[in-house]
Amino acid sequence: MDTTFYDIEQITKKIKGQTCYLPPIEINSKRKTRTAYIYVKPEDYQHKIWNVPVGKDRIIYITPSNHSVCSVCGDHSHNVSTCNRYETLEPYLRPNKEQRVEVTETKIEHKTTVQDITAQDPDPESTPHNLRKDINLLSKEINTLKANQEQQEKITEDLHQQIRKFTESQEQMAKQITTTSENIQAINRTQSMILEQIQLLHRPTNNNSNTPEEHAPLSS
Incomplete structure (x- = not known):
């Protein structure tokens, strides 16, 4: 919960990240995990999962954007419905087990759109809108x-x-x-x-x- 930009600065450099974004809803909430969106150039992007130990009994998981992770502990090997740490959390920290987020890309009139589909408790920050905005700005600067x-x-x-x-x-x-x-x-x-x-x-x-x-x- 106390992860900051400084905690992942070296990791961001290691994966050749260009920009890093921590959604405000995760910074200000009482979530157990926090998601950081890091933009990597296509030529530097590695489609694999990394487990990076940080300090004692603490692991940061680096996963591709199309791979889901557990919203309780951040582990990529299971989801929240099978997490063994779910029951150990305080009730106010437990995410909804039925909640799921699916990201689909569809082309309508030659434009790519991202749709968030949530069964319960929709999260407007689940899709990295600001990251996409940064990417668009970078693309314009490159052009x-x-x-x-x-x-x-x-x-x-x-x-x-x-x-x-x-x-x-x-x-x-x-x-x-x-x-x-x-x-x-x-x-x-x-x-x-x-x-x-x-x-x-x-x-x-x-x-x-x-x-x-x-x-x-x-x-x-």
């Missing part, structure tokens, strides 16, 4: 993270494409600059050759500079 991750991946891919285009443009510009530089060098060489030819054409020869000037004879 949001996935959407953000996909968006970031798309932005990263767009940046990579822009970088590739920029790199290709730089390489093309470098080739054009190299080609233009080679053309300019060729033009400069051609201009130099033309200037040399012009200078040769305007340079006077030695024969013309040393020959005396001839005069025509005068007639009387």
Whole structure:
């Protein structure tokens, strides 16, 4: 009856639990047992029953959600109708032997619903509504993270494409600059050759500079 979150903290870590929920109706009541609902990721979920000793003469049973346990002692090997500790309890602690809870999942309009069926003394907390709410919130957060991750991946891919285009443009510009530089060098060489030819054409020869000037004879 005095179980708290601290009592099962190490157990929760051991089974890789994500969230733990103790229904308020069990915390505030005079029940002999208490049920804790622990959410475990599907990939970490182990479909088996564990018996974990806690202290002296105290055992915590870890059972899958679809396996019923005794509401008197919490043992998974029998139910309340055959529990040998039932008669040792004070009358106000004895649960109704005829009480049973069945959980069925039905799909209506593509939605999964959980129905609590009780013969007597229905317990509104028998179905972990808050746990399902936590699971839904976690699912929404996961979907949001996935959407953000996909968006970031798309932005990263767009940046990579822009970088590739920029790199290709730089390489093309470098080739054009190299080609233009080679053309300019060729033009400069051609201009130099033309200037040399012009200078040769305007340079006077030695024969013309040393020959005396001839005069025509005068007639009387």
